[in-house]
Amino acid sequence: MAGLLKKKKRQEAEIPTASMADIAFLLLIFFLVTTTIDVDTGIGMTLPPKLEEDQEPPPVRERNMLKILVNAQGQVLIEDKLASIQQIREEVKKHITNNGVDPNYAESPQKAVVSIKTDCETSYNTYIQVLDEVWMAYFELWDAEARKLGYPNYNAYRATLGPDDENEIRKIIPAQISVAEPDC
Amino acid sequence: MASQHFKKKAETKQGIPTASLPDIIFMLLIFFMVSTVLRETTIQVRTILPRAEALTKIDQKRLLSYIYIGPHKKPDGRLGETRVQIDDALIDDLTLIRTIMYNKLLEQPKLIVSLRIDQDAKMKLVYDVQQELREANTLRINYSARPEAPSS
Numbered sequence: 001m002a003g004l005l006k007k008k009k010r011q012e013a014e015i016p017t018a019s020m021a022d023i024a025f026l027l028l029i030f031f032l033v034t035t036t037i038d039v040d041t042g043i044g045m046t047l048p049p050k051l052e053e054d055q056e057p058p059p060v061r062e063r064n065m066l067k068i069l070v071n072a073q074g075q076v077l078i079e080d081k082l083a084s085i086q087q088i089r090e091e092v093k094k095h096i097t098n099n100g101v102d103p104n105y106a107e108s109p110q111k112a113v114v115s116i117k118t119d120c121e122t123s124y125n126t127y128i129q130v131l132d133e134v135w136m137a138y139f140e141l142w143d144a145e146a147r148k149l150g151y152p153n154y155n156a157y158r159a160t161l162g163p164d165d166e167n168e169i170r171k172i173i174p175a176q177i178s179v180a181e182p183d184c
Numbered sequence: 185m186a187s188q189h190f191k192k193k194a195e196t197k198q199g200i201p202t203a204s205l206p207d208i209i210f211m212l213l214i215f216f217m218v219s220t221v222l223r224e225t226t227i228q229v230r231t232i233l234p235r236a237e238a239l240t241k242i243d244q245k246r247l248l249s250y251i252y253i254g255p256h257k258k259p260d261g262r263l264g265e266t267r268v269q270i271d272d273a274l275i276d277d278l279t280l281i282r283t284i285m286y287n288k289l290l291e292q293p294k295l296i297v298s299l300r301i302d303q304d305a306k307m308k309l310v311y312d313v314q315q316e317l318r319e320a321n322t323l324r325i326n327y328s329a330r331p332e333a334p335s336s
Contacts, residue, residue: 031216125303134237
């Protein structure tokens, strides 16, 4: 009789935890379904700050400015010459890396400005295509610059930079794209 | 003798210990809870994003604020005229953008405005919105675009 009592006392009081996994699974599935892992991709730009009433835009010498005009039909004029969207990349690269050789192009990469002007009726798609080509020209030049420093490409170089480090490549070739207002 | 031996062996527990299973699941759960940003807006305009090649990723979702521009999706499924949407509301008076964006900028000084613009939108409207962003001093923008389809 005494032995039986002892046995009863030794029984451990356990909380059943088998269902905990199920509950956690349910929550997990809910968050799995609602999570959007994909990041927003796009073309980053910085708008020029608003000018004061009497302030004039900073002067840019004519030769340092590469003017790209896009009309409503998606036709492109580079420096008043008819061109295709595919030609933009080469023209921009020629403009930036001119280093004062050709008097029609920029004096130095630091001074080179690419100006894009669209029509009011130009579709956004055309505008992005033009902007994309200009950015790709810069990316290709940055890649070439990064290879000179011994990195496989520009992204590999940028990955080595800390948050406070100066980006040397972008100092040599700064991306200066200006988006002019359409007149309408 | 032999049969007794076998009997004893059969009495040992054969279950796999599952005590750590909830812990593992909880860890996954916490990861997803932290990384989830619930979609809180219903998009009332169609935004087919243009394709581009020079894309950069923005993984700091908390810095982002979206402006949607595109043809208005009517309840009967037809498309109306091009409208601007911020958060849940369609904007009629574009000058409201500067107030909305200025308030957002005060909350998040490193605000990036992601413009999700339909590829058929006209530059006039895009430009007007950009002017309002300049007024609000929210200068960091991002033209949202899809990656280029692999060319064959």
